[in-house]
Amino acid sequence: MTSTTPTPIQENLVEKNEAYGKAFTKGHLALPPAKHYAIVTCMDARIDPAAAYGIDLGDAHVIRNAGGSAVDALRSLVISQQLLGTKEILLIKHTGCGMLTFDTETATGIVEKNLGEAGLKELKRFVGGEGKFQDFPVLESAVESDVKLLKESRLFPDEVVISGWVYEVETGKVRRVV
Amino acid sequence: MTSTTPTPIQENLVEKNEAYGKAFTKGHLALPPAKHYAIVTCMDARIDPAAAYGIDLGDAHVIRNAGGSAVDALRSLVISQQLLGTKEILLIKHTGCGMLTFDTETATGIVEKNLGEAGLKELKRFVGGEGKFQDFPVLESAVESDVKLLKESRLFPDEVVISGWVYEVETGKVRRVV
Numbered sequence: 001m002t003s004t005t006p007t008p009i010q011e012n013l014v015e016k017n018e019a020y021g022k023a024f025t026k027g028h029l030a031l032p033p034a035k036h037y038a039i040v041t042c043m044d045a046r047i048d049p050a051a052a053y054g055i056d057l058g059d060a061h062v063i064r065n066a067g068g069s070a071v072d073a074l075r076s077l078v079i080s081q082q083l084l085g086t087k088e089i090l091l092i093k094h095t096g097c098g099m100l101t102f103d104t105e106t107a108t109g110i111v112e113k114n115l116g117e118a119g120l121k122e123l124k125r126f127v128g129g130e131g132k133f134q135d136f137p138v139l140e141s142a143v144e145s146d147v148k149l150l151k152e153s154r155l156f157p158d159e160v161v162i163s164g165w166v167y168e169v170e171t172g173k174v175r176r177v178v
Numbered sequence: 179m180t181s182t183t184p185t186p187i188q189e190n191l192v193e194k195n196e197a198y199g200k201a202f203t204k205g206h207l208a209l210p211p212a213k214h215y216a217i218v219t220c221m222d223a224r225i226d227p228a229a230a231y232g233i234d235l236g237d238a239h240v241i242r243n244a245g246g247s248a249v250d251a252l253r254s255l256v257i258s259q260q261l262l263g264t265k266e267i268l269l270i271k272h273t274g275c276g277m278l279t280f281d282t283e284t285a286t287g288i289v290e291k292n293l294g295e296a297g298l299k300e301l302k303r304f305v306g307g308e309g310k311f312q313d314f315p316v317l318e319s320a321v322e323s324d325v326k327l328l329k330e331s332r333l334f335p336d337e338v339v340i341s342g343w344v345y346e347v348e349t350g351k352v353r354r355v356v
Contacts, residue, residue, distance in 0.1 A: 014205060022351060065241055075312065076243045082285070111260055115332055153300060155304075
């Protein structure tokens with residue numbers, strides 16, 4: 001839907017950003033992250049990476065997708081590491097993640113019901129791994145297997161430090177898994 | 179590289195998060211974003227979406243990747259929209275983006291030089307679109323074409339509101355493109 005009248009969400013962006021822009025003093029920061037690290041975490045609305053993970057503006061790349069998937073993050077991580085000097089990757093999934101609450105079969109069924117055959121076809125064509133949703137049944141195991149995937153990948157030199165963590169949306173606390 | 183001694187980056191996460199956890203009062207928030215919208219933006223270290231885009235904790239999904247690519251975000255957006263009630267998508271790219279500074283050919287050359295044939299092979303196998311880096315030469319055009327891609331996609335019903343924006347890393351300000 002195209003609309004010329006701003007939606008409340010768009011108005012919120014413009015209004016809050018106006019205040020942010022007025023107080024902004026960080027226009028001098030360089031493109032490559034000052035602390036040479038990248039975080040992969042979930043898109044979940046309950047996570048504020050800068051605040052919860054202690055990232056100052058300009059210090060780290062932050063990659064976010066549904067579930068904090070390493071596979072979805074590969075292109076971004078290669079750019080971060082090979083072109084922009086990243087030396088360390090922290091992968092942080094979280095408790096109460098949506099990816100723990102459904103499976104690909106159920107989600108595919110919903111897409112088919114709502115969007116029909118055309119939607120399903122696009123899903124399989126454009127979403128990596130034949131439209132798989134990359135859901136996971138056990139949180140800690142998913143952290144471990146994503147870290148393993150990154151460590152075993154030929155896309156990152158051995159000296160890149162890779163660790164895996166869980167963020168608890170109930171307490172605001174992180175703990176290391178691997 | 180596996181290390182049992184925490185790196186300074188890991189120590190920073192643990193220390194800053196400890197303070198965050200102690201002051202945390204938002205453990206009651208629900209999984210679906212309260213304001214039913216999703217933001218797609220870049221992983222760039224100079225962007226703090228919560229502060230710059232005025233997102234309160236619990237209000238919106240935030241998807242981030244190199245360049246704020248709509249293609250990379252498709253899986254996450256389908257989950258956000260079909261399973262978690264998102265009604266509006268804001269795609270926000272930014273000035274000074276790394277994706278404006280190199281092209282896929284150059285980047286591929288760097289990967290091949292640093293990681294050899296094995297790295298290049300993985301890149302083509304695991305990174306969507308045959309390992310393309312999704313670089314773009316003109317910022318506003320890239321916003322327009324990504325919004326077009328989302329609007330024309332069968333993965334989102336027509337009533338989902340989709341808009342495109344630019345964030346200026348020099349001034350902290352956003353402006354609407356489409």
